[in-house]
Amino acid sequence: MDKFKAIVVDQNNDNVEYGLKNISINDLSDGEVLIEVCYSSLNYKDMLAVQNNGGVIKNYPMIPGIDLSGVVVESSSSHFVTGDKVLATGFQLGMSYTGGMAQYARVPAEWLVKLPAKLSLKQAMIIGTAGFTAALSVIKLLDNGMKVADDPEILVTGSTGGVGSIAVQILSVMGFKHINALVRKEYQVEVAKHLGATRVVMPDDIKGNGKLLSKQRFNYVIDTVGGDVTAELIPQIHYGGGITMCGNAGGIKLSTNVLPFILRGVDLYGIDSVNYPIEKRLAIWKRFADDWEVFDKLQYNEVTLAEIPGVIEQLKSGKHLGRTIIKISEKI
Structure with missing residues (x-):
């Protein structure tokens, strides 16, 4: 697979730096499922991840992004096949494990949830x-x-x-x-x-x-x-x-x-959402798909990978409203 784009956070002496880079599959953490990422999102924790002494990233270099949704392109897991639409939030994504701010992500199967039928990949990240x-x-x-x-x-x-x-x-x-x-x-x-x-x-x-x-x-x-x-x-x-x-x-x-x-x-x-049991997660997502019609009034904006630094500054200064999602794939 050719090079693809990702936000990469690295540590240079005592300073944390981040930016858009070209990387390869070999730069991703191990996992049973390779995903073409369609959307990610920006959270307060993602802002901390790119700060000095932010306390989020465990090892450098790292791709941040504690959320992602996308389509399976390769899988060695019996639970997921090519073409499945999936989402992941929490666990160690974007912390000690390369996360969602990249065109591809490789994720352990036990961290993934199949997207409910009535929920789109975009909606999944508006929630995040x-x-x-x-x-x-x-x-x-x-x-x-x-x-x-x-x-x-x-x-x-x-x-x-x-x-x-x-x-x-x-x-x-x-x-x-x-x-x-x-x-x-x-x-x-x-x-x-x-x-x-x-x-x-x-x-x-x-x-x-x-x-x-x-x-x-x-x-x-x-x-x-x-x-x-x-x-x-x-x-x-x-x-x-x-x-x-x-x-x-x-x-x-x-x-x-x-x-x-x-x-x-x-x-x-x-309330801890990071390590919430995977076997209970689908029920929560189905409530958003079936019972909670929250999307009409929720305030969100959509950015590209290149526009992330501007939103990070809004989060840092306390001026960010609602949700920000990152559109990564042009195919979906």
Whole structure:
């Protein structure tokens, strides 16, 4: 096979550099399935992957991209044949294993999911790791008492980012009526409302003035930010409510107290989409294909491999809205 294009991240002394290069199949990690990549996507973790001390890439050089969708061109696995449409998110893609920001990827069969019939390769990447994480967050709360019939107050932080925007849209299409969207900038207000938020709140609106227990405002919280934002919200959750956590853009430290947990029975749920069992993944993707019609209102933009650096800067500066997908194959 001739040379093909990929984003390659490398380390030069103490500096991490990345750019578009021509590589060969031999530059890919081992795996049973070779895929012509049609789409990838850009996530917060992909931004970290190209930074000094980003903590994502384990060895250099590396092709980033924790998501991909495409068509099988070679397979030594009995589970996949040439022509199968597949997707992959998480595991070690783009970290210790060459990822989705290339025209071809070679992937272990046990990391792949066959694309549901009603879902396109493009739609799969509009969802990507961000949407998959949003789905796991919503499902975790549904499994632990959140019901449309109870008319709960729900807050989504980072509501116009990748995970948050899809979480808001899922909640909206499910019929929840009190979806509070936390935003930081005025220009994000209309975006959150378009997605289905019924009320938009700003950071000053959630300040609890350092109280160990604040006024009970939210039954459930989907937190994508972490840090001080999470600490402010935990004391404001209603008795018997819960909060999911899946992000650390606001910091990795959490300063809180035990009273919300032992006096109000608040539950805290950690959400991990990276190593979520492969045997359970198809059911999540089928919900997007069959039940959750989220694509009409989701905000996304489409770029090429060459345009990735501009989006990386948006993610780094906190100015990125919605989802960005990368169109790689011109054939699909």
